[in-house]
Amino acid sequence: MGRYVIRRLLQMVPVFIGTTLLIFVMVYGLGDPVAAMFGDRTPDPATAAQIRHDLHLNDPLWQQYLIYMQHIFKGDFGKASNGQPVTELLGTAFPVTLRLTIMAFVIEAVVGIALGLFAGLRRGRFFDTGVLAMTLLVVSIPTFVTGFVLQYLLGVKWGVVHPSVGEGAPFKDLFIPGLVLAGVSLAYVARLTRTSVAENSRADYLRTAVAKGLPRRRVITNHMLRNSLIPVVTFLGTDIGNLMAGALVTERIFNIHGVGYQIYQGIVHNNPPTVVGFVTVLVIIFLGANLLVDLLYAVLDPRIRYA
Amino acid sequence: MTVIDDISDVPTPDASLAPLLEVRDLHVEFHTRDGVAKAVNGVNYSVSAGETLAVLGESGSGKSVSAQAVMGILDMPPARIPKGEIFFQGRDMLKMSGEERRKIRGRKIAMIFQDALSSLNPVLSVGYQLGEMYRVHQGLSRKDAKAKAIELMDRVRIPAARERVGDYPHQFSGGMRQRIMIAMALALEPDLIIADEPTTALDVTVQAQVMELLAELQREYNMGLILITHDLGVVADVADKIAVMYAGRIVEDAPVHDIYAKPAHPYTKGLLQSIPRLDQKGQELYAIKGLPPNLTRIPSGCAFNPRCPMAQDICRTDVPPLHPVGTARGSACHFWKETLGE
Numbered sequence A: 001m002g003r004y005v006i007r008r009l010l011q012m013v014p015v016f017i018g019t020t021l022l023i024f025v026m027v028y029g030l031g032d033p034v035a036a037m038f039g040d041r042t043p044d045p046a047t048a049a050q051i052r053h054d055l056h057l058n059d060p061l062w063q064q065y066l067i068y069m070q071h072i073f074k075g076d077f078g079k080a081s082n083g084q085p086v087t088e089l090l091g092t093a094f095p096v097t098l099r100l101t102i103m104a105f106v107i108e109a110v111v112g113i114a115l116g117l118f119a120g121l122r123r124g125r126f127f128d129t130g131v132l133a134m135t136l137l138v139v140s141i142p143t144f145v146t147g148f149v150l151q152y153l154l155g156v157k158w159g160v161v162h163p164s165v166g167e168g169a170p171f172k173d174l175f176i177p178g179l180v181l182a183g184v185s186l187a188y189v190a191r192l193t194r195t196s197v198a199e200n201s202r203a204d205y206l207r208t209a210v211a212k213g214l215p216r217r218r219v220i221t222n223h224m225l226r227n228s229l230i231p232v233v234t235f236l237g238t239d240i241g242n243l244m245a246g247a248l249v250t251e252r253i254f255n256i257h258g259v260g261y262q263i264y265q266g267i268v269h270n271n272p273p274t275v276v277g278f279v280t281v282l283v284i285i286f287l288g289a290n291l292l293v294d295l296l297y298a299v300l301d302p303r304i305r306y307a
Numbered sequence B: 001m002t003v004i005d006d007i008s009d010v011p012t013p014d015a016s017l018a019p020l021l022e023v024r025d026l027h028v029e030f031h032t033r034d035g036v037a038k039a040v041n042g043v044n045y046s047v048s049a050g051e052t053l054a055v056l057g058e059s060g061s062g063k064s065v066s067a068q069a070v071m072g073i074l075d076m077p078p079a080r081i082p083k084g085e086i087f088f089q090g091r092d093m094l095k096m097s098g099e100e101r102r103k104i105r106g107r108k109i110a111m112i113f114q115d116a117l118s119s120l121n122p123v124l125s126v127g128y129q130l131g132e133m134y135r136v137h138q139g140l141s142r143k144d145a146k147a148k149a150i151e152l153m154d155r156v157r158i159p160a161a162r163e164r165v166g167d168y169p170h171q172f173s174g175g176m177r178q179r180i181m182i183a184m185a186l187a188l189e190p191d192l193i194i195a196d197e198p199t200t201a202l203d204v205t206v207q208a209q210v211m212e213l214l215a216e217l218q219r220e221y222n223m224g225l226i227l228i229t230h231d232l233g234v235v236a237d238v239a240d241k242i243a244v245m246y247a248g249r250i251v252e253d254a255p256v257h258d259i260y261a262k263p264a265h266p267y268t269k270g271l272l273q274s275i276p277r278l279d280q281k282g283q284e285l286y287a288i289k290g291l292p293p294n295l296t297r298i299p300s301g302c303a304f305n306p307r308c309p310m311a312q313d314i315c316r317t318d319v320p321p322l323h324p325v326g327t328a329r330g331s332a333c334h335f336w337k338e339t340l341g342e
């Protein structure tokens, strides 16, 4: 197991370099960051040259990338165009996005699995048909439509919730955005769980569990659920990345000042350190989540051996 | 002439002599899209303590379905039991509540399945799965249940039980896995064990060992055993009596040696002729011609008539009842005498 983790960590290195290099190169396609700093004003050529030198903008791109990486590993993500250190922006934005993602993840996992389980146990009945129809509906409507509709109905028209998320993004304000963000994934989780439950309820080992005289509740929780959840856990793990990407869209709908907001600002104001910094942290989180899922997978399924 | 003599002449319904299990006129059907599949159509059999009943028959003849009906593990729907009685220790289980039946499963009647790899839960250790019997039925603690599980594994002669109790099913060989299935069935020392082709999935070399173990444990605990099998060789060694099934009915039932010496039903005869024998080495193997019937459209009269070499007109119209043959036998063939006589 330990060796497996080390190997996986080593495998992450090229992935990490590849993704960050890509974003680095792309961001430099945005235009001249020095010009952007001064907005409409034309900068004094001497000052501009000084800034260019300080930011290593005259060096070849690959050298700039190396310098940037060196700084990052010292905890220095550079400065945004308004002079604020990027680490400060990271520190305020990431907790907000993480809360939104966690909210969505919990809704997706709990509601999705519960719906899928009960539908799978009552295949062909009313509840099952209802879940199938509902999930199909959710999947076929774009997230921003559900988002705006819910925001308008619940927030503006009926006033049940705040239409936008308050300062510090408290969990209670995040419920509706979390639900919107979770929507499509939740539908997939419900369907996947349903299929998996249906498949496992016909399995031989389940017949054995019944033949052992176990109470139905135990047959389901101890024998069926654990086997049925193996594919679901894999999906949930890979979906963390999707959720974080989706969070950027949801944040705009509900005016949440998280990672999406900062990256958007970074792109609009042509601010490479912000964009690259945020994306780098996103990549690290994404890789870490994937490793965690693979390990969890092994805990659930002893047939998986790590060598 | 004393009163006592009088009584001794009358066969008293002594509970200890009554069979452990008695299945009467059992019917099972499946409601499917293609219609109603009549998988079991009036099965009768009985097993006493210490006795082994072998159930024989081609694939699809309803052996497993009737056993699962006894066990109470059929999925209903699609299965339905429109008719029949299953007496266990004098009580009709089909009239019991679900909870009553659950308490019989595992405790009094246990079942061993064909493929131990798929029949054991892949994500739980064998120790957990064995110990679960004691935890659920006897309320033992996790620790005590584990000790019992090790004891059980020793009982079925799994080497290094103490070290292997935490292993998972896929880590055992096929023979060892089937021993674990046997151990699980044995855990609460049931009165009846139903073994549905317990050795079919195993290597020929370990088949005999597993069968021997099962027969030995049965003798030791004086359990009734219903052994469903294709293997007529095994039957001759361990069974006391045989029930031959065809299209959901018992077509012949008899003490084991009678059947081998002289089958009283053409289907049984065909089955016996299709066993490879050493003295006929090199000759082409006999096979019963044709296929088993579609259970949604069972032929009228004797279900075997389209395939029977002895079929006459009456076979296509009249269902043959189970004719008594001697004292302890029965044959559901209009021409049982002729079959025996040849």
Ligand SMILES: Nc1ncnc2c1ncn2[C@@H]1O[C@H](COP(=O)(O)OP(=O)(O)OP(=O)(O)O)[C@@H](O)[C@H]1O
Binding pocket: B030, B032, B037, B039, B057, B058, B059, B060, B061, B062, B063, B064, B065, B066, B078, B295
């Ligand atoms: N769940 C089910 N739905 C529909 N039909 C079923 C179901 N289970 C069993 N059957 C039908 O019942 C019939 C009898 O099956 P059964 O499993 O008892 O045969 P068997 O004698 O045990 O055969 P084998 O030797 O192959 O195990 C089969 O034709 C099968 O198609």
Ligand code: SF4
Binding pocket: B265, B266, B267, B302, B303, B304, B305, B306, B308, B309, B310, B311, B312, B315, B320, B332, B333, B334, B335, B336
């Ligand atoms: S009743 Fe007729 S068809 Fe059926 S087994 Fe006997 S001879 Fe053959």
Ligand SMILES: [Mg+2]
Binding pocket: B063, B064, B065, B196
């Ligand atoms: Mg079978």
